Amino acid sequence: MKKVSLLLVCFGFLALGSSTSSAKDKRVIVKFKGATRADLVWANGGIVENEFRILKGVSAVIPEERLARLWAHPAVEYIEEDRLVYAIGKKPPSQPAQTVPWGVSKVNAPLAWTLTTGYNVNVCVVDTGIELTHPDLKDNIAWNVSFVTGAKTGNDDNGHGTHVAGIIAGVNNSIGVVGVAYDVNLAAVKVLNKSGSGYTSWVIKGIEWCVANNMDVINLSLSSETYSQAEEEAINTAYNAGLVIVAAAGNDAQTGNNVQYPAAYSTVLAVSATNKDNAIASFSSYGDWVDIAAPGVDIYSTYKGGTYATLSGTSMAAPHVAGCAAALLAFNPALTNAEVYAKLTSTATDLGSAGWDAYFGWGLVNLYAALQ
Numbered sequence: 001m002k003k004v005s006l007l008l009v010c011f012g013f014l015a016l017g018s019s020t021s022s023a024k025d026k027r028v029i030v031k032f033k034g035a036t037r038a039d040l041v042w043a044n045g046g047i048v049e050n051e052f053r054i055l056k057g058v059s060a061v062i063p064e065e066r067l068a069r070l071w072a073h074p075a076v077e078y079i080e081e082d083r084l085v086y087a088i089g090k091k092p093p094s095q096p097a098q099t100v101p102w103g104v105s106k107v108n109a110p111l112a113w114t115l116t117t118g119y120n121v122n123v124c125v126v127d128t129g130i131e132l133t134h135p136d137l138k139d140n141i142a143w144n145v146s147f148v149t150g151a152k153t154g155n156d157d158n159g160h161g162t163h164v165a166g167i168i169a170g171v172n173n174s175i176g177v178v179g180v181a182y183d184v185n186l187a188a189v190k191v192l193n194k195s196g197s198g199y200t201s202w203v204i205k206g207i208e209w210c211v212a213n214n215m216d217v218i219n220l221s222l223s224s225e226t227y228s229q230a231e232e233e234a235i236n237t238a239y240n241a242g243l244v245i246v247a248a249a250g251n252d253a254q255t256g257n258n259v260q261y262p263a264a265y266s267t268v269l270a271v272s273a274t275n276k277d278n279a280i281a282s283f284s285s286y287g288d289w290v291d292i293a294a295p296g297v298d299i300y301s302t303y304k305g306g307t308y309a310t311l312s313g314t315s316m317a318a319p320h321v322a323g324c325a326a327a328l329l330a331f332n333p334a335l336t337n338a339e340v341y342a343k344l345t346s347t348a349t350d351l352g353s354a355g356w357d358a359y360f361g362w363g364l365v366n367l368y369a370a371l372q
């Protein structure tokens with residue numbers, strides 16, 4: 001077995017069983033004035049899940065943009081959210097007020113938000129999944145799928161992928177955090193299990209899904225010290241299909257600084273981690289394959305259980321760059337992946353020794369500069 005680790009702490013890469021659903025669909029209860037008209041739900045692109053006998057209505061999943069039209073139909077009495085109900089004492093934690101995490105500010109995302117917020121760009125988080133019900137993420141999760149044996153959906157039972165997703169696209173609302181590109185469509189692609197490990201074959205299936213489903217950007221906050229020809233071929237195919245592929249450089253600086261894959265494949269943008277003072281993180285792997293740097297120390301983001309957590313790792317650095325790539329693509333959809341790589345690296349803020357170096361690559365990613 002090939003071991004792949006999450007670049008947060010050390011973790012290992014197996015597949016099947018998949019499901020997809022769109023969270024931009026809404027779960028609703030539809031009550032009718034007379035006889036139940038399930039046909040109206042179907043006619044509006046919805047899926048009827050239950051027909052009630054106790055009242056003249058149905059529960060359904062329906063695209064948000066069709067709700068108004070359905071409600072306007074004379075046969076419909078009302079539509080309400082199919083709200084979550086909790087066992088007494090099991091309410092989710094109350095939500096903190098929204099703050100902008102330091103890393104999001106450091107890459108100049110807030111300055112860029114008047115120009116782009118990532119709208120209409122599709123970003124695959126190939127990881128432990130994303131918590132599908134997280135109040136600060138759910139509105140941005142458009143797809144979920146699992147390639148982990150025993151896991152049926154892209155829901156995150158670990159926490160790592162949820163943290164990564166919040167850095168890219170925490171929702172801009174009144175709670176929690178806000179992501180670098182808070183209007184993208186996220187795909188929760190689960191390839192790592194509850195303990196944060198998975199087989200290379202699961203990762204390959206995840207990348208295959210991203211290509212088959214017209215994704216624009218893939219974030220890979222995972223790694224292995226062992227080269228895989230199959231994984232490299234899958235990533236090269238994704239690159240040749242036009243996708244931007246961002247990977248964490250690894251957390252191996254103090255434990256051998258071995259070359260890390262997939263970061264070291266030539267078609268991948270490899271990201272090292274910096275702290276608040278723009279110094280390289282002590283754990284951040286370095287080498288001639290590092291392309292760019294981003295915040296990765298003490299990063300506050302979304303976490304499982306509807307909560308938030310502060311974590312460190314190149315796992316946290318890569319999604320800052322993935323978010324910048326998505327925002328750049330939303331701003332200029334004509335850019336190729338090679339042009340996105342070139343824009344981000346040529347406009348990065350040089351750190352360390354002059355020009356490219358093995359710690360920071362071309363420097364600290366700067367979204368606002370990349371848009372000029």
Ligand SMILES: [Ca+2]
Pocket residue numbers: 098136170171172173174175176177178
């Ligand atoms: Ca928020």
Ligand SMILES: [Ca+2]
Pocket residue numbers: 263264265266267268269270289291
């Ligand atoms: Ca590279």
Ligand SMILES: [Ca+2]
Pocket residue numbers: 350351352353354355356357360361362363
């Ligand atoms: Ca430099």
